[in-house]
Amino acid sequence: MSDGAPIASPRPGEVIISVRGLKVGFGDHLVMDGLDLDLYRGEVLGFVGASGAGKSVLTRTILGLIHKQAGTIEVFGHNIDKLTPREHLEVGERWGVLFQEGALFSSLTVRQNIQAPMREHLHLSQSTLDGLAAQKLALVGLPPDTADKLPSELSGGMTKRVSLARALALDPEIVFLDEPTSGLDPISAGDFDDLIGTLQKTLGLTVFMVTHDLDSLFAICDRVAVLGHKKVIAAGPITELLVSDDPWLKSYFHGKRGVIRLSAGAERPAMTAGDDRSKNVGR
Ligand SMILES: Nc1ncnc2c1ncn2[C@@H]1O[C@H](COP(=O)(O)OP(=O)(O)OP(=O)(O)O)[C@@H](O)[C@H]1O
Numbered sequence: 001m002s003d004g005a006p007i008a009s010p011r012p013g014e015v016i017i018s019v020r021g022l023k024v025g026f027g028d029h030l031v032m033d034g035l036d037l038d039l040y041r042g043e044v045l046g047f048v049g050a051s052g053a054g055k056s057v058l059t060r061t062i063l064g065l066i067h068k069q070a071g072t073i074e075v076f077g078h079n080i081d082k083l084t085p086r087e088h089l090e091v092g093e094r095w096g097v098l099f100q101e102g103a104l105f106s107s108l109t110v111r112q113n114i115q116a117p118m119r120e121h122l123h124l125s126q127s128t129l130d131g132l133a134a135q136k137l138a139l140v141g142l143p144p145d146t147a148d149k150l151p152s153e154l155s156g157g158m159t160k161r162v163s164l165a166r167a168l169a170l171d172p173e174i175v176f177l178d179e180p181t182s183g184l185d186p187i188s189a190g191d192f193d194d195l196i197g198t199l200q201k202t203l204g205l206t207v208f209m210v211t212h213d214l215d216s217l218f219a220i221c222d223r224v225a226v227l228g229h230k231k232v233i234a235a236g237p238i239t240e241l242l243v244s245d246d247p248w249l250k251s252y253f254h255g256k257r258g259v260i261r262l263s264a265g266a267e268r269p270a271m272t273a274g275d276d277r278s279k280n281v282g283r
């Protein structure tokens, strides 16, 4: 992209994930090269970029699921390369993940899926686990009888909610959401945004959300980081990014197949750069 200076609105607060000089690739295919990113405690950070740019790979690399070739990742102030296995496990208890593909275990019930991270990290009785699973289901707005269903019996929106319930299983400080509203109808997507916004506030979560959904960027994201050319090329409030002169950002948001035009074709109302919707405004 741009030869100009990246947008980087300063935001006070504790950095709880700091990525510097990240390089990740597969064989001779370099996906990220020199990527820097900060995640601040308590924020909802939207993460956007073209399909295949590396958003899911970055998420998985931060989670330690993909090997990095270079760079540092600090989580809660600790370099993840220097953590002992026990510290790794402890960090794993402080974040939860909703993977892009949902990734529920197909042979387990919803209740067992939600309990899977609890079984891995906690030593609790079955009745306590059942109580906790019921709480998490209620938290994401699903009726109690969902607990006995198999993933194949759920709608797309229910699957997202169950995946979110599982991401919240260990009462994490950070949740990673990889395209949580993709495939949902506009109303369900809006409801899901509201749910994330409410949970973020009530639970004090920090949210890292990969999305192509402009409405989500407006409705719940404090900042948006843009992945392009193997780096984060801009980070700031969506209203700033939308009025940027940067050619890459202009093309991404306003181009022929840009996010704004795609959004205009959907039922969720399209917004313009001047539309300064505040957080969690209903639609
Ligand atoms: N395990 C893997 N092995 C080899 N290549 C991979 C692997 N995982 C991802 N890639 C490649 O890395 C690149 C980035 O993929 P990634 O899934 O991160 O894209 P994305 O930005 O999340 O796209 P989308 O918006 O479509 O989800 C792609 O070229 C993909 O083919």
Ligand SMILES: [Mg+2]
Pocket: 055, 056, 057, 100, 178
């Ligand atoms: Mg992806």
